Amino acid sequence: MKRVYNFNPGPATLPLEVLQEAQAEFLNFDNSGMSIIEISHRSKPYDKVHNQTKADILELMNLGDDYDVLFIQGGASLQFAMIPLNFATKANPGSYALSGTFSSNAYREAEILGVGEVAASTKDENFRRVPAQSELKISPSAAYFHICNNNTIYGTEYHYVPETGGVPLFADMSSDMLSRPWDFKKFALIYAGVQKNLGPAGVVIVVAQKKLIEKSLDTLPTMLRYDTFYKKNSLYNTPPAFSIYMVGKVAAWIKNQGGLAEMAKRNARKAELLYSAIDSSDGFYRGHADKDSRSFMNVTFRLPSEELEKKFVAEALENNLSGVKGHRSVGGMRASIYNAMSIEGVEVLASFMDKFRRSNS
Amino acid sequence: MKRVYNFNPGPATLPLEVLQEAQAEFLNFDNSGMSIIEISHRSKPYDKVHNQTKADILELMNLGDDYDVLFIQGGASLQFAMIPLNFATKANPGSYALSGTFSSNAYREAEILGVGEVAASTKDENFRRVPAQSELKISPSAAYFHICNNNTIYGTEYHYVPETGGVPLFADMSSDMLSRPWDFKKFALIYAGVQKNLGPAGVVIVVAQKKLIEKSLDTLPTMLRYDTFYKKNSLYNTPPAFSIYMVGKVAAWIKNQGGLAEMAKRNARKAELLYSAIDSSDGFYRGHADKDSRSFMNVTFRLPSEELEKKFVAEALENNLSGVKGHRSVGGMRASIYNAMSIEGVEVLASFMDKFRRSNS
Numbered sequence: 001m002k003r004v005y006n007f008n009p010g011p012a013t014l015p016l017e018v019l020q021e022a023q024a025e026f027l028n029f030d031n032s033g034m035s036i037i038e039i040s041h042r043s044k045p046y047d048k049v050h051n052q053t054k055a056d057i058l059e060l061m062n063l064g065d066d067y068d069v070l071f072i073q074g075g076a077s078l079q080f081a082m083i084p085l086n087f088a089t090k091a092n093p094g095s096y097a098l099s100g101t102f103s104s105n106a107y108r109e110a111e112i113l114g115v116g117e118v119a120a121s122t123k124d125e126n127f128r129r130v131p132a133q134s135e136l137k138i139s140p141s142a143a144y145f146h147i148c149n150n151n152t153i154y155g156t157e158y159h160y161v162p163e164t165g166g167v168p169l170f171a172d173m174s175s176d177m178l179s180r181p182w183d184f185k186k187f188a189l190i191y192a193g194v195q196k197n198l199g200p201a202g203v204v205i206v207v208a209q210k211k212l213i214e215k216s217l218d219t220l221p222t223m224l225r226y227d228t229f230y231k232k233n234s235l236y237n238t239p240p241a242f243s244i245y246m247v248g249k250v251a252a253w254i255k256n257q258g259g260l261a262e263m264a265k266r267n268a269r270k271a272e273l274l275y276s277a278i279d280s281s282d283g284f285y286r287g288h289a290d291k292d293s294r295s296f297m298n299v300t301f302r303l304p305s306e307e308l309e310k311k312f313v314a315e316a317l318e319n320n321l322s323g324v325k326g327h328r329s330v331g332g333m334r335a336s337i338y339n340a341m342s343i344e345g346v347e348v349l350a351s352f353m354d355k356f357r358r359s360n361s
Numbered sequence: 362m363k364r365v366y367n368f369n370p371g372p373a374t375l376p377l378e379v380l381q382e383a384q385a386e387f388l389n390f391d392n393s394g395m396s397i398i399e400i401s402h403r404s405k406p407y408d409k410v411h412n413q414t415k416a417d418i419l420e421l422m423n424l425g426d427d428y429d430v431l432f433i434q435g436g437a438s439l440q441f442a443m444i445p446l447n448f449a450t451k452a453n454p455g456s457y458a459l460s461g462t463f464s465s466n467a468y469r470e471a472e473i474l475g476v477g478e479v480a481a482s483t484k485d486e487n488f489r490r491v492p493a494q495s496e497l498k499i500s501p502s503a504a505y506f507h508i509c510n511n512n513t514i515y516g517t518e519y520h521y522v523p524e525t526g527g528v529p530l531f532a533d534m535s536s537d538m539l540s541r542p543w544d545f546k547k548f549a550l551i552y553a554g555v556q557k558n559l560g561p562a563g564v565v566i567v568v569a570q571k572k573l574i575e576k577s578l579d580t581l582p583t584m585l586r587y588d589t590f591y592k593k594n595s596l597y598n599t600p601p602a603f604s605i606y607m608v609g610k611v612a613a614w615i616k617n618q619g620g621l622a623e624m625a626k627r628n629a630r631k632a633e634l635l636y637s638a639i640d641s642s643d644g645f646y647r648g649h650a651d652k653d654s655r656s657f658m659n660v661t662f663r664l665p666s667e668e669l670e671k672k673f674v675a676e677a678l679e680n681n682l683s684g685v686k687g688h689r690s691v692g693g694m695r696a697s698i699y700n701a702m703s704i705e706g707v708e709v710l711a712s713f714m715d716k717f718r719r720s721n722s
Contacts, residue, residue: 012399027364201402
């Protein structure tokens with residue numbers, strides 16, 4: 001069977017064992033005589049999947065009973081709107097650190113509602129780094145402080161948890177959710193579109209303090225209120241069951257592999273392989289991110305010319321390395337090396353980078 | 362392999378051939394070396410799926426270039442809010458016919474925003490029928506007139522297309538989309554959560570006149586504006602690719618079977634089998650819906666006692682007939698007989714009904 005090394009930023013590679021398991025039971029889930037996509041969301045077999053997935057996520061994040069997990073559709077982009085709609089006002093605006101495309105998009109939704117403020121921005125440096133703690137100007141009256149924890153397009157990641165002076169900390173972790181242990185208790189609300197590190201596009205995981213989501217404004221549409229999802233265990237209407245089921249399988253896979261500590265170890269090793277290939281290339285490869293903001297999930301780099309970049313993409317593909325073309329905002333290359341990308345796959349890419357450099361410098 | 366006859370109202374049974382096809386290519390879609398759930402939504406193989414699915418839906422509905430198909434997450438419940446947010450004002454409210462649970466929920470979202478009015482309601486008759494044309498009081502200033510075309514819970518369906526006096530006609534067709542030819546051109550906007558008749562939960566299909574969705578209010582959050590989806594071909598952010606892919610396969614299956622005319626023929630035959638079993642039961646089975654509002658998709662009926670109803674559900678299951686328990690709002694039984702339910706499956710149920718009646722009257 002043909003399988004490529006898939007370095008796409010999302011939708012992205014998933015563990016082969018997980019795909020095989022889903023394939024094997026696709027026509028008859030849990031001996032129900034139905035596919036997982038045909039089974040009622042009010043049935044016991046689905047209920048088990050739903051609740052086990054929630055429990056595994058909390059366990060992996062080492063969070064207790066004061067947090068809940070919600071499953072919401074619409075992508076992180078809908079969260080960009082739900083967050084200010086639920087929490088921000090003109091008197092208590094949402095405060096945003098702009099460190100890339102998605103944090104800027106999140107801020108824009110608060111701006112549309114007239115309830116956003118900027119705490120820091122690295123836009124003038126083409127988002128080569130995340131803001132430092134000392135640069136954050138968070139109003140004490142802010143309803144929350146929002147960051148994007150890992151910037152998929154620019155290849156940067158927070159290596160510290162911001163201190164907010166008591167303002168609730170919110171984070172978009174779409175591209176590094178469950179990739180490393182972290183002090184998640186310092187966050188009031190974390191969300192992630194699952195299609196990068198955790199499963200098929202179609203669901204966002206929201207992990208939030210219960211006290212924050214147990215009551216929403218009555219003036220909001222039902223499906224935009226966090227308490228609709230909280231009170232009904234994300235079953236107010238039919239949930240995106242297949243995506244949740246796959247996320248459950250991926251979470252179980254992470255647990256079986258050794259949890260977030262093991263993921264972090266592998267991800268650090270993979271990142272090291274690629275950053276070494278960049279740093280030891282005598283300037284042939286130039287990393288986009290500042291060294292102390294480098295992402296463990298998305299490695300961005302340029303080559304000496306756009307012509308060579310095109311050649312790199314084409315030859316990589318011939319070597320079974322797919323999805324290495326970068327986003328137009330940065331140009332060049334991007335290798336996304338989420339949990340499910342094997343060390344072997346990254347070794348093949350690093351060795352290809354080395355060979356390509358020697359043939360073309 | 363174990364397969365049951367699945368009469369659940371949604372998520373619901375899907376064509377076995379379609380499931381088998383998806384299973385066979387689950388690890389390597391279109392020879393890409395990736396699963397359909399791992400492949401980029403900006404890639405050519407996905408693009409083909411996305412656009413072919415749109416084209417097939419328009420073709421099946423016999424709609425031309427003045428309509429577009431959008432893929433939106435959040436379920437029909439989010440459409441209940443997006444519709445008044447995009448189209449209704451206090452001066453030009455949305456007008457609603459209340460014929461069951463979901464049309465009432467749709468109206469409630471307009472009510473939350475203070476922009477809804479009721480054109481007709483059959484609530485006092487426990488929604489045994491849809492309103493007649495003569496009962497509809499639609500304000501000439503209404504922004505739209507909204508119906509739920511088929512009422513899954515009560516087992517009723519519109520057998521006529523309402524005349525609105527020029528007010529744009531909107532319809533929730535979640536439970537009868539693509540089940541029969543219809544005069545779709547009379548509708549300005551049609552939407553359907555796909556998990557009943559068309560695929561796995563996780564996407565809503567919106568079929569709308571382009572002139573209606575090409576420009577939305579700038580004050581709305583990006584993901585709640587129809588023009589965001591229209592202008593970006595539903596690819597503003599990562600779409601729920603797996604659900605769309607499966608809907609595409611189901612649409613192709615419908616075309617191959619003979620299109621909506623053939624679906625209507627089969628669905629009429631299936632409905633006839635069950636309604637005959639009810640009507641010829643000497644009152645043992647009592648249909649909930651008035652005869653001229655009977656649904657071709659969901660057949661609702663009661664038995665002489667709740668004890669017998671429990672027994673019916675249990676014995677049906679022993680006969681491989683799953684999901685026949687009705688919704689608590691009606692009680693009794695409900696058999697959902699969407700496109701993918703075979704005539705054979707319905708024959709087994711009808712014959713079981715007959716046998717059960719004879720053993721228990």
